[in-house]
Amino acid sequence: MQKPKRLQKGDTVGVIAPASPPDLTNLSNALPFLHSLGLNVMIGPNVKRTYGYLAGTDRERVNDLHQMFRDPAIKGIFCAGGGYGTSRLAASIDYNMIRRNPKVFWxxxxxxFLHTAIQRQADLVTFHGPMLSSDVGKPDFDDRSKQRFTQLFHPETFTYTNETSPLQVISRGTASGRLVGGNLSLLVNSIGSPYEIDTKNRLLLIEDVGEEPYRIDSFLSQLKLAGKLDEASGIVVGDFSETEPKKKKETIELQEVFRHYFADLQKPVLSGFRIGHCLPHYAVPLGVEAELCSSGKYLRIAAGVQ
Structure with a gap:
């Protein structure tokens, strides 16, 4: 895996909207934070476009992504927000060009879906972290989340411990491997495609928002049937928010769902990580070596930049 070069004060970073239309007010409110890091900002030409539930057509969104990777003056790329639409872009992306122009992608x-595709097709370390419109530009964006942006400016090993947030052991053990994953529903969406998540000998990170326990159960069932849970060296359970049942009056508690799928895996599985749709949101690099330990209750993650 290729690590991108670290950012430096005075660098210019690009902003793109590869999924749904971002909240432009929140996006504007987020820019002073990037400036406070010493960065200049270039907004992609199509960021303000809309095409129904998408931030522009597929061609427009891919063009912004390609432009930012091609431009040597752009040293890093931040996504404005999520929502839906990145899986539609995967087959149109020039991964060889990205491989030739490695840079921070956040x-x-x-x-x-883009993290998984870029890692598999371009062997580039990417960053799972808060986005400008969705998070940074909101009034409640917190200092602990802001602090994790500093990892882009110098290589640093990050150790997430029980003191960072209370962690729960679902299955015991110690394991290492590249940290991969992200949003659970998008990982399931990748199965059967050329961009399918590869968990073999890797630590799998999962998180999600707005999904009831029965839906999370179905996602984990798909990962299990596809062999992704057995192949992983360990599981990092990030934040699962807004999971209260709305459609199903009778339910199984989410922690019990996790135990059904993880308790007998005979590999480390820990939950409680504040990674995902939450505050604080601890940003982490994906594709780097990491170690997960149940006895010490920690996740140690190598630096994501060089």
């Missing part, structure tokens, strides 16, 4: 949620 986002989460629906951006998971």
């Amino acid at each position: 986002g989460y949620s629906d951006i998971t």
Whole structure:
């Protein structure tokens, strides 16, 4: 896996909207934060476009992504928001061009499909972290989430411990491997495609929002049937928010669903990580080596930049 070069003060970063239309007010409110990091900002030419539930047509969104990767003056790329639409772009992306122009690529949620595709097709480390319109531009965006942006400016090993947030052990053990994954529903969406999530000997990160326990059960069932849980060296359970049952009056508690799928895996599975649709949201690099330990209750993650 190729690590992108670290950012430096004075660098210019690009902003794209590869999924749904971003909230433009929130996007505008987020820009001072990037400026406070010493960065200049270039907004993609199609970021303000809309095409129904998409932030422009597929061609427009791919063009913005390609432009930002091709332009040598752009040192990093931040996604404005998620929603839906990145899976529609995967087959049109020039991954060889991305491989020749490695740079920081940052986002989460629906951006998971792009993380998985870029890692598989271009061997590039990417970053699972808060987005400009969805998170940074909102009044409640917190200091702990902001602090994790500093990893882009210098290589640093990050150790997430029980002191970072309370962690629960679902299955015991210690394992290492590249950290991969992201939004659970998008990972399931990748199965059967050329961009399918590869979990073999890897630590699998999962998170999601707005999904009831029965839906999360169905997603985990698909991963299990596809062999993704057995192949993984360990499971990192991130934040699952807004999971209260609305359609199904009778339910199984989410933690019990997790135990059904993870308790007998004979590999480390820990939950409680504040990674995902939550505050604080601890940004992490994907594609780097990591270690998950149940006895020490920690996840140690290598630096994502060089």
